[in-house]
Amino acid sequence: MYRSLESGSHNEEIKIDLVSIEKGLEEGSIIEIFPTEIDLKTGQRLRYFADHRSLENRFIKLFNGGVEEAENELANVQKISKANKHLSIVTPLSEYKKDGIIAVCYPFIDGVxxxxxxxxxxxxxxxxxxxxxxxxxxxxxxxxxxxxxxxxxxxxxxxxxxxxxxxxxxxxxxxxxxxxxxxxxxxxxxxxxxxxxxxxxxxxxxxxxxxxxxxxxxxxxxxxxxxxxxxxxxxxxxxxxxxxxxxxxxxxxxxxxxxxxxxxxxxxxxxxxxxxxxxxxxxxxxxxxxxxxxxxxxxxxxxxxxxxxxxxxxxxxxxxxxxxxxxxxxxxxxxxxxxxxxxxxxxxxxxxxxxxxxxxxxxxxxxxxxxxxxxxxxxxxxxxxxxxxxx
The missing domain is CATH 3.90.1200.10 (Aminoglycoside phosphotransferase (APH), C-terminal lobe)
Incomplete structure (x- = not known):
């Protein structure tokens, strides 16, 4: 059966500033998993990373530009998660903001x-x-x-x-x-x-x-x-x-x-x-x-x-x-x-x-x-x- 399930609790903090991302790329513990995508409506560049620095894999979504859209996502996902506790809403573990760049770390979902x-x-x-x-x-x-x-x-x-x-x-x-x-x-x-x-x-x-x-x-x-x-x-x-x-x-x-x-x-x-x-x-x-x-x-x-x-x-x-x-x-x-x-x-x-x-x-x-x-x-x-x- 296909079902709904409340997301589990993830308490482990993962550092995701730009320096840690670049270092992880050099070490191979962070891997860019899709080509850079440009959102033609907003001009923002989106990059996606698999972060293997912990026992539980993480997923990092990096917004370069389009800050308002990124902040909308952060605000909405928290509200939607609270209002739909019986569904599995993938919510951020941590986030990083600086100079028009927002990086958001999510739990990695093993599936398709x-x-x-x-x-x-x-x-x-x-x-x-x-x-x-x-x-x-x-x-x-x-x-x-x-x-x-x-x-x-x-x-x-x-x-x-x-x-x-x-x-x-x-x-x-x-x-x-x-x-x-x-x-x-x-x-x-x-x-x-x-x-x-x-x-x-x-x-x-x-x-x-x-x-x-x-x-x-x-x-x-x-x-x-x-x-x-x-x-x-x-x-x-x-x-x-x-x-x-x-x-x-x-x-x-x-x-x-x-x-x-x-x-x-x-x-x-x-x-x-x-x-x-x-x-x-x-x-x-x-x-x-x-x-x-x-x-x-x-x-x-x-x-x-x-x-x-x-x-x-x-x-x-x-x-x-x-x-x-x-x-x-x-x-x-x-x-x-x-x-x-x-x-x-x-x-x-x-x-x-x-x-x-x-x-x-x-x-x-x-x-x-x-x-x-x-x-x-x-x-x-x-x-x-x-x-x-x-x-």
Whole structure:
């Protein structure tokens, strides 16, 4: 069984100032475990270390820049941990701050991230079991966050207007045209948040770890956004692969013709399993929802398409600036989210067919013509990327 378990007590103090980190790197007792990552929204550089200086391994996350985001994570994780003692929230053991750099030492979790676990369990009955437990815990975290005064994530101004593609990062008419076409859908997004409000806490499938005892452990609470729990749900089950792959131009052309088939090949969940999880989320997080299941599923598909589009922007940026060792995974996730959006493009028309009092503010938010325009532009962007990058 996949379960929840309160984190154990860790009293041992570990020195994690910059001198001790550099010394540990020289000695080999501290090992950098991922390439340096640049958060393009904040400009901060993130580095991750495995610290083997004690009998219990430690994990060090170093923020260079983006101090506000780091301090949000420290404040939020403590509040969330206190409000959710029955869940395993990975909390800091110690921290170090100096000159715009924050290093945080966490207990090391021996296991894999949830996305990799999904991929390993694909085709087994355990897959939906662990997914439901992750959804249940994510919903619990969302509900319990309403009254504890979290530090809300505040995006940089260029990300606040609902534009998928910042023109500071993307140069080309296609990006400005997509931004313009997307504006009605940003209003649709807001209407969905009004209909299904609550916190999302970035509970995507790489921010949940599965320990060797099958306990789920939650990490990384830098982002807390009062919008809708729908976004955490989508990020759990449609976050993209943890492995790398590349598509030839011939396969890309087939993927664009048959995006739904390709999407479910890349997804750990079948279409039926995904629908089962949507219904589980509906009953678990919104038990008072009294509309029909089909309309709820349509809202999920609209949110998923929105999320895919913003992930296309994220991984297209990352693909364009990534060092060689991280470019393949950025490419694989970019491929997945392009195909994921195209697979749901027709579902955006369902906004005109939603039923139920709760969805009155959502239904008919965008016209057929506006949907056709956005879909054609995203398809054009996909074709442009294929022409320039596919082999």
């Amino acid at each position: 991230n949830l996305q990799l676990c999904f991929e390993q369990l694909k085709g087994t009955s355990e897959l939906t079991q662990i997914a439901k437990e992750a959804i249940r815990q994510s919903s619990t975290l969302s509900v319990n966050s309403e009254t504890i005064g979290l530090k809300d994530y505040v995006a940089a101004p260029k990300f606040l207007m609902g534009y998928p593609f910042s023109l500071d990062d993307f140069d080309g008419q296609i990006f400005s045209e997509i931004n313009k076409a997307y504006l009605p859908f940003w209003i649709l997004r807001r209407n969905i948040c009004n209909a299904f409000p609550g916190y999302s806490l970035d509970r995507h499938s790489r921010n949940v770890l599965v320990g060797k005892d099958n306990t789920l452990h939650h990490i990384d609470f830098e982002v807390a956004t009062k919008d809708s729990p729908f976004f955490d749900f989508v990020k759990i089950i449609r976050n993209g692969p943890d492995s790398t792959f590349s598509l030839s131009k011939a396969i890309w052309n087939d993927a664009i013709k048959y995006p739904k088939e390709f999407c479910y090949q890349l997804n750990p969940f079948t279409e039926n399993e995904e629908r089962e999880l949507v219904e589980f989320f509906m009953h678990n997080r919104f038990p008072s929802y009294d509309g029909d299941t089909e309309s709820f599923a349509n809202v999920y598909e609209i949110v998923a398409a929105h999320t895919h589009l913003f992930y296309i922007s994220k991984y297209l940026r990352r693909y364009s600036v990534a060092p060689s060792e991280t470019k393949p995974i950025a490419e694989a996730r970019l491929h997945y989210h392009i195909i994921g959006y195209l697979a749901l493009a027709d579902k955006l028309f369902q906004v005109n067919n939603l039923h139920g009092d709760l969805l009155k503010g959502v239904s008919n938010s965008v016209s057929v013509e506006q949907t056709l325009k956005l879909n054609s532009l995203v398809l054009e962007l996909a074709n442009n990327f294929i022409d320039q990058n596919a082999k």
